[in-house]
Amino acid sequence: MTNTYKNVYVKDTATIAGIYEANGPLKKYFDKTYTKDLYFGEKSWEKAEIKLLQDTVTTLLKKSRLKDKDIDLLISGDLMNQISSSDYAFREFDIPFLGIYNACATSSEGLIIASTSVDGKKCKNCIVSTVSHNMAAEKQYRNPTEYGTPKPETATFTVTGGAAILLTNEKTDIRIESSTIGKIIDKGTKDVNHMGAVMAPAAADTIYRHLTNLKRTPDYYDLIVTGDLGKYGKEILINYMKKVYDMDISENYNDCGTMIYNVEQQPVLAGGSGPACSALVNYSYIYKQMKEHKLKRVLIVPTGALFSPTMYFQKESLPAIAHAVGLEVVEK
Amino acid sequence: MIYINSFLFCGVVCMISQLILDNTKLTPGHVTSLFVVIGAFLDIFGIYDKFVLYCGAGAIIPITSFGHLLIHGAMDIAGEMGPLGLAFGIFNLTSAGISIALVAAFFLSLIFKPKH
Numbered sequence: 001m002t003n004t005y006k007n008v009y010v011k012d013t014a015t016i017a018g019i020y021e022a023n024g025p026l027k028k029y030f031d032k033t034y035t036k037d038l039y040f041g042e043k044s045w046e047k048a049e050i051k052l053l054q055d056t057v058t059t060l061l062k063k064s065r066l067k068d069k070d071i072d073l074l075i076s077g078d079l080m081n082q083i084s085s086s087d088y089a090f091r092e093f094d095i096p097f098l099g100i101y102n103a104c105a106t107s108s109e110g111l112i113i114a115s116t117s118v119d120g121k122k123c124k125n126c127i128v129s130t131v132s133h134n135m136a137a138e139k140q141y142r143n144p145t146e147y148g149t150p151k152p153e154t155a156t157f158t159v160t161g162g163a164a165i166l167l168t169n170e171k172t173d174i175r176i177e178s179s180t181i182g183k184i185i186d187k188g189t190k191d192v193n194h195m196g197a198v199m200a201p202a203a204a205d206t207i208y209r210h211l212t213n214l215k216r217t218p219d220y221y222d223l224i225v226t227g228d229l230g231k232y233g234k235e236i237l238i239n240y241m242k243k244v245y246d247m248d249i250s251e252n253y254n255d256c257g258t259m260i261y262n263v264e265q266q267p268v269l270a271g272g273s274g275p276a277c278s279a280l281v282n283y284s285y286i287y288k289q290m291k292e293h294k295l296k297r298v299l300i301v302p303t304g305a306l307f308s309p310t311m312y313f314q315k316e317s318l319p320a321i322a323h324a325v326g327l328e329v330v331e332k
Numbered sequence: 333m334i335y336i337n338s339f340l341f342c343g344v345v346c347m348i349s350q351l352i353l354d355n356t357k358l359t360p361g362h363v364t365s366l367f368v369v370i371g372a373f374l375d376i377f378g379i380y381d382k383f384v385l386y387c388g389a390g391a392i393i394p395i396t397s398f399g400h401l402l403i404h405g406a407m408d409i410a411g412e413m414g415p416l417g418l419a420f421g422i423f424n425l426t427s428a429g430i431s432i433a434l435v436a437a438f439f440l441s442l443i444f445k446p447k448h
Contacts, residue, residue: 037447146446147360149360150353150360
C-alpha cells in the first residue's frame with residue numbers, strides 16, 4: 001500500500017541521546033545528551049526510559065513554542081511490554097494519545113498514521129515519538145547485563161535515546177511526500193543475534209514496492225536509509241536487492257545502525273538497533289542535512305524484527321517488517 | 333605433578349565450553365547445565381573421584397564437580413537409607429555451595445547496582 005501526501009509538513013524535531021550515542025559521530029546533531037550514566041537520575045532502567053521520552057516531547061514542545069492543547073494527537077511506541085514507557089510517560093501530558101508497536105520500525109508506523117491523519121485534515125499538529133534504552137531492552141529481550149553473556153559479532157546494540165517529530169499542515173521547508181506500508185516477512189530465520197539477516201528481506205520488499213508503485217528508480221532519492229540492519233545486514237540487503245529484485249541501491253544507500261556509532265571503534269558489535277536508532281538519525285542528522293538542502297529527497301525505511309521472547313522460546317522463527325516514508329525538501 | 337594435572341584438566345574443560353559457545357548457538361546456560369550432567373555421569377564407577385584424586389582443585393572448581401557431588405551425595409545416603417536417601421542426599425555435599433551462593437548474592441545485590 002503506497003500513498004502520496006499533499007499537505008504534510010515537518011515542523012520540528014527533538015532528539016535526546018545517551019552516552020554511547022554522544023560518543024559517536026552524530027553528537028553535534030542531538031538536542032541534548034545524557035552523559036553521566038544510563039540512569040538519568042532515576043532508580044531503574046525502565047524509569048530512565050520513561051524520563052527520556054517525557055524529556056524528548058517536552059523539548060519538542062518548547063522548541064516549537066507550542067503547549068499541550070495545541071497538539072491534536074500524540075502517537076508513541078517503544079520496546080517495553082505493553083509499550084509501558086509510552087503509556088507511563090504521557091500520564092502527565094494533556095494530549096490525545098495512540099500507542100503503537102512495530103519494534104524498531106515504530107517511528108515509521110507512527111509517521112504513516114500521523115501523515116494520513118494530517119493529510120486527511122483530521123488533525124493539524126501531530127507528534128510522533130519513540131524511545132529505547134539499551135539496558136531496559138537487554139533485560140526485556142535478552143539477558144540482564146549482570147548475566148554477562150558474550151555475544152557474537154552479528155548482534156546489534158540497542159540505542160539509548162528518545163526522538164520526537166512534529167507534523168503539521170502549515171507549510172515548512174520539509175514535507176512528507178509518500179509512504180509504503182510494509183508486509184510482515186518471515187523467511188524462517190531463528191537467529192536472535194543476527195537481526196540484520198532477519199530484517200533485510202522485509203526492507204527489500206518494502207523498498208522495491210515503494211519504488212515500483214511510484215514508478216521511480218533508486219537514484220530518484222539522494223539517500224535511501226534503512227533502520228538498524230547493522231554492518232552485516234547492510235551487505236545482505238544490497239546483495240538481496242540485486243539478486244531477487246535486480247535493483248542496485250548500493251550508490252545512495254546507508255543504514256542508521258552504522259551511522260549512529262563509530263562501528264569499528266565503539267563496543268557496539270554490528271551497529272545500533274532499537275526504535276530510537278533510526279528515529280535519532282533521521283530526526284537529527286538527516287533532518288538537518290535536508291534543512292541545509294544537502295539532501296533533497298530521502299527515503300527512510302525503519303526496519304523492525306517483531307520478535308517476542310515467548311514465541312522464540314516456543315521455537316518460532318522471527319517475523320520482520322519495514323515501512324518506507326519519503327521526505328522531500330519543499331522548493332520555494 | 334598434581335599442579336600440572338590440575339592445570340590441564342581445568343583448561344580442557346574451559347576449552348571445550350569455549351568451543352561450544354563459539355561454534356554452536358547454545359548459551360552459557362546450556363553449557364553450564366550440560367557440564368553438570370556430564371559431571372553427574374562421570375560419577376559412575378567413581379571416574380570423577382579419580383580426577384579429583386589426580387587433579388585436585390582443577391577437578392573441584394569447574395561446574396562438572398557440582399554434578400559429580402549431586403550424584404555422589406545422593407548415592408551415599410541411598411546406601412544408608414534406601415531409595416528415599418536419593419532425595420535426602422542429593423544436596424548433602426553441595427548444600428554449603430548453594431547456601432553460600434544464595435546468601436552472597438543477596439548481600440551483593442544490596443550493595444551493588446548494575447552499570448552499563
